[in-house]
Amino acid sequence: MYTSITNRREFIKKMAVLSAMTAAATMFPGILFAEEQEKGIPNSANLDWKKAPCRFCGVGCGVLVGTENGKAIAVKGDPKSPVNKGLCCVKGYHSIMALYGKDRLTKPLVKKNGQYVETSMKEALDLVASKMQDTIKNHGKDAVSIYGSGQWTIPDGYAASKLFKGCIGTNNVEANARLCMASAVTGFLTSFGIDEPMGCYEDIDYADVFFLWGNNMAEMHPVLFSRLLDQRLKRGVKIIDFATRTTRTSKAADSSILFQPQTDLAVANAICYEIINNGWVNKSFVDKHCNFNKGLTNMGYGLEDNYKFKDKPEKINFEAYKKFLEDYTPEKVSKISGVSVKDIKYMAALYGDPNKKVMSLWCMGMNQHSRGTWINNLVYNIHLLTGKISTPGNSPFSLTGQPSACGTVREVGTLTHKLPHGVVMNKKHREFAAKIWDVPVENIDPKPTYHTVEMFRALDRGDIRFMWIQVTNPMVTMPKLKRYRDGAKKEGRFIVVSDIYPTPTTDIADVILPSAMWIEREGLFGNSERRTQHFDQMVDPPGEAMSDTWQLVEVAKRMGYEKQFYYKEETHIEEIYTEYRKHHDNKKHNMAPLEVLKSQPGAMWPYVDGKSTQWRFNAKYDPACSNGEDFHFYGKPDGKAIIWQRPYEPAAEEPDEEYPYWLNTGRVVEHWHTGSMTRRIPVLHKAMPHAYVELHPNDAKRLQIKTGDKVKLTTRRGEIILPASIDQRGVPAPMQVFVPFFDENLLINDITLDSFCPISKEPDYKKCAVKVEKA
């Protein structure tokens, strides 16, 4: 919220308000104080207000930031933003405080004889460029890599992709969004042939029923969740929380239905069984617009180095699919999932009711899943069978966790196999990118290299020798972390980390580059509903801190790529964005011009004839539809979406006698991911100072554990001791425990498993086996 520290008394008063807001937010999911927020903002004639998207989750709320005398001193929700309509969550209110932590990195640091020594930015960038060139000379181009983020701005990611894929010629480009939404991408690509949601947030205003699939929206997407609650007050909509753990979302929902971990696959199939068995299939929609496929099964879990998998889709017909579903009757599925037959039928009936519009929402529960692509496919199956898709209120909608996971990682394509338009494997796509990048097409390698887990394995093995990490904290977030931390520290590795604060990742760096944060530079983010939003530089970065984009440009120029990185410092964001738009210059993905994005709170692509597209694949709204029908799933060559036959398969590691509990990890409302920014905001840190382990009250009683007692968790990867939390914020099901991952002093990922979905390569942070003891 507001942070002007004109005197101590005012500051304390504001802290008192913020403490109360934080407490209220944890007691009442989705609570809002938007109107009052305006009154608390400093009433200064000199305050300069500018719009920006919030950078603390993937919702993309519009905020207005007030600056005075070169400092950001106030923030409020932007009433003009259709995303949040003037509302903000606790992280949004406090967002500008993250700029002013006492230990901001302001000077480049270079490790010499085990000690970090301050140097100038010029010398640091010289060193980065020369080390990269030496590594390429001695070990080949695939020995250098960049690991970025869904918090990269669009120009950051574009500059990284152009430098590494276009100029250097390596596909060693990955981003942390691989860890959070890669399964959503492969889900979209396999079902529809094109990425990102077909609907938009406005679906919330039309839907009658909301299914939250393993999605604790009250804590992770509080502003959107408040829009659901608002609709319940206005229209009596139903909210169904389908999850493995009781959370604040469950408590606010109309129904809370718990399932055993991994069995969401079986339940989704059971819902489809019921839809077919009860005659709720929208036959004309399915006949006109859907195909049926099956893929390979028993794919493994990616636990071994150099694991490879390629699916082999095979067409089937409706009858074969119907026969497959006979293994998923509610009665059979109830036994493995723990969900009652009645609840399965209840959910199916809501989806099947032709008079109800249904929105399915999900995030990490479905994506961080060893069969993440499959469960995404299965939820699409439900919507396709009932024809509840691509119309206002009928919307399968995958939410993202980061402000530009969609805009930068998915749209710019900062993943090993991707290009801004298309994939590296496709010759035409390579030719198209090479022309815009002004590089020889031979520069772009047709073979993808390493996805994120494998990239860190390659660093450990020594196949990768140089890694540049920007805007992310993998030494907190990588699963089975100890292996990757030890690997990064090995002799002969050179690690560059660009960040704003010291983190466990800067601890492994040879060079630390101080970055400009958020409104300290100009940039663009793309949110979960295909909305691209621009923000101006509003304040100067501290010391020698520099934007990640310009760091990349400077290094590219030093490596001899002046022709490709022709941008001028004063205008480089505009130049980069204008160039980037050329990659998407078509009706299916056209991006709005920069002047439009500067003048309004974002625009949704495809932006055609001066208009955003709210519902894709629906001829009424989407100008890219061209088949003459009501719907056109133009991502697939025949214009039809795919209903996938995907079975239930167990997780990579399930509880057994030695490790009898499930371990689930996740986030809390107060902290943004690894807490490197929010733990420096006093009121948020005070509200949630350290990690903990949640146990079910019955398990705690049996183990004689009370809240605050020390609990030892042991997995096959190691052990950790955490304070217990019983019947507090969240309550896991019996024989399950939950630990948030934001605390760098209690690194739960030291003991998690690096299994991943074989199709998306996204790790499953939600499931491994653990032993629980009183310490």
Add this chain to the structure above:
Amino acid sequence: MPIKSYLAHPHTGKKDELIKALSLIQQCEVMPAQNQDVLILVTETENKTEEATLKEKLDTIDSLKLLAMVSGFNTPQNN
């Protein structure tokens, strides 16, 4: 110079009445939630005596069901 913040819960249907009652008290600043029946109350008093008097006033408000303190700070007299 105590500054305290509370979550104030009104009796059912009495939210507006509670806002009005609290707003009339000089030492109180009220921030109602837009979508829940709860308010943030920030009190600012000069000393403990004034605070005790304020507490007595708050206790007489009929529309107030529960007052839960969230934070309390003391500031130097001169600030």
